[in-house]
Amino acid sequence: MAMQPLLRRRTVVGLLPALAALGARAQPAASKPLTFIVPYAAGGPADVTARQIVPALSKALGGQAVIVENVAGASGAIAIQRLLSQPADGSQFLMGSPSDVILAPLALAAVKYKPEQLRLLGLASRAPLALVGTRQLPTGTLDELLGDMRKPGARQYNYGSIGVGSLFHLVGEDFAARMKLRMTHVPYKGAAPLLQDLMGGQVDLAFLTPGGSNLADLIAQGKLHAYAVTDGQRMTRLPDVPTMEQAIGLKDFEYEIWGGMFVPRSVPAEIAQRLNAALTEVLRDPEFRSQVEASSAIPSSPMTLADADKLLADQTARYRRIAQAIKLEPQ
DSSP, X not given: OOOOOOOOOEEEEOOBOOOGGXXXXXOOOTTSOEEEEEXXXXXXXXXXXXHHHHHHHHHHTTTBOEEEEEOOOGGGHHHHXXXXXXXXXXXXXXXXXXIIIIIHHHHOXXXXXXXXXXXXXXXXXXXXXXXXXXXXXXXXXXXXXXXXXXXXXXOOXXXXXXXXXXXXXXXXXXXXXXXXXXXXXXXXXXXXXXXXXXXXXXXXXXXXXXXXXXXXXXXHTTSEEEEEESSSSOBTTBTTXXXXXXXXXXXXXXXXXXXXXXXXXXXXXXXXXXXXXXXXXXXXXXXXXXXXXXXXXXXXXXXXXXXXHHHHHXXXXXXXXXXXXXXXXXX
């Protein structure tokens, strides 16, 4: 696919140039601000989270200036390819998600990087999904809905997503496989038209994020029905909606869109460790946590680099398995 032009916007936070917190040997270049690359345009969820991180991150790094730079295009791939082309000195890092780090290489032929070329420093926030349906479907429990879908002679239900190879697409396919259902995938170019057709009854079901959108409001207004959430516990915004395990006893079906900090895998371990420690301080900052919650997301808990390595490896293997099962071909 054609690569889109870079969209850049810089916001400088902090004035002190020193990087004393990173030590003399293992530190990003102290003569210039650090760059926090966001792979999407300004104003989106990833951009908002990055800008929420920056003040506490700058403080944790001894006042080092941190610049947020938006580099949009190719589902986040342009930003990641740019990061990987820069010196691996820790002076640039990325606000990444499953969509751009893991799924873009599976869905887009133009993307040549692999998740293994990146190192996750830790997660900053996460947003579980909800299985929602049009009001033209039975508005009882998920178990009742599945019973209707499995009746002899029942029509084939469909589900929508924001595009082939998107996280919502692969989650839908995994759900259909786990439930032994035949469902038709209907891809859309964005969440807005998908929500419109869900409310209109043209699409039966979809996995979407209630946080940071008007989905929770549409559910509360009775325009859509929520059957279950893909988290280990009920969501604050949807307290009456059960988890998948509570609804139908489905275990190990926890999916979420997370945002995390990444550096190239080739960044020295000492630098990665110090940036991980700085992120840990951010995650313990009450103001940061309250800002994330106000954005309808869930602040993440601190994790070690070893835990972060395992999480990225496990998530990569999981989505690759689904992509292989449905024979997803990069476009």
